[in-house]
Amino acid sequence: MSMSERREPYTIAWDAESECIIYIDQTLLPGRYELMRCTTVDDLARAIRRLEIRGAPALGIAGAMGMALAAVRSTEGDLGRFLDDLRRAGDFLKSTRPTAVNLSWGIDRVLAKVSMARTVAEAKALAVAEANAVAEEDELTCRRLGGFGKDLFPDDCTVLTHCNAGALACRCWGTALGVIRSAVAAGKNVRVFACETRPLNQGSRLTCWELARDGIDVTLIPDSSAAYLMRKGKIDLVIVGADRITKDAVFNKIGTYMHAVAAHHHKIPFYVAAPVSTFDLARVESEITVEERDRAELAYCGDRQLVPDDVRVLNYAFDATPLDLVDAIITEIGVLRPPYAKSFQFIETTRS
């Protein structure tokens, strides 16, 4: 079946009948493909913390649907207290993963909409409708972004990716992988080197799974091989996703900065694919919290201990790449090129 015809259940969706969230549990991939049902905000927070649901745009959708979940489960009859409860649920969900701005963006988008309600019933309906709107817009956003990005690809090229910025990080299609899909659909001959992306292996487990299912040529490499393959002339360009883009830096999965430095040294184009919702242009790198995750993610591989108990572990989930190492930022409203200050003014006007 061609890619465009394959209709998978979306990575995350609102089930109107049972008023709950349905999502693919990404911790089980690639071995098991299981759809999970989430009925409470606490369940959703746990799923986000465990990266059952992950990826910036998917977190935006999850945040919006978390507000819908809080709304439909509420028994509060007073509108003022109902809205206060929703704001508290939103703050709780925002605390689960602080680096990706999309999570807060999705939550705040629904809260802004429900604040216009005149009754609790209207607020509940608005929350669900806005959450679904966030999800549906994501698909169109990814395809538009892919449409712009594909033109940056040579007709025959080998591309390096890091982590997973694919359909599993969005509602479907993907951002960085969405550009690859759009380039392949446009008839370009694209080969992919996917970095495994230690410690949680989003590259080997998720990106390789996605691309193999689409019949796209993908080879798994350890993160540590990327620079050597660049030195050997095996990489034509690098494309990654993003979790937050500030005035001066791109926050993305740990290891992204390493690839940006190596690409810059080898004069290889380094591209970031991200929707406008990932931009946080009121802040600079130094103001952003970089999520640190559990020691166990590095200290164990399954049941196998990899480091002595008395050795410290520092497990950053993200890093920051300065914009002067980024050759282009591909968005759903076009491709941004340096100097970014002028492009960012345009972004701000589209959002105001």
Ligand SMILES: CSC[C@H]1O[C@H](OP(=O)(O)O)[C@H](O)[C@@H]1O
């Ligand atoms: C399309 S953005 C995906 C972005 O999110 C990933 O982080 P995580 O797997 O921890 O949610 C990674 O930074 C990807 O680039």
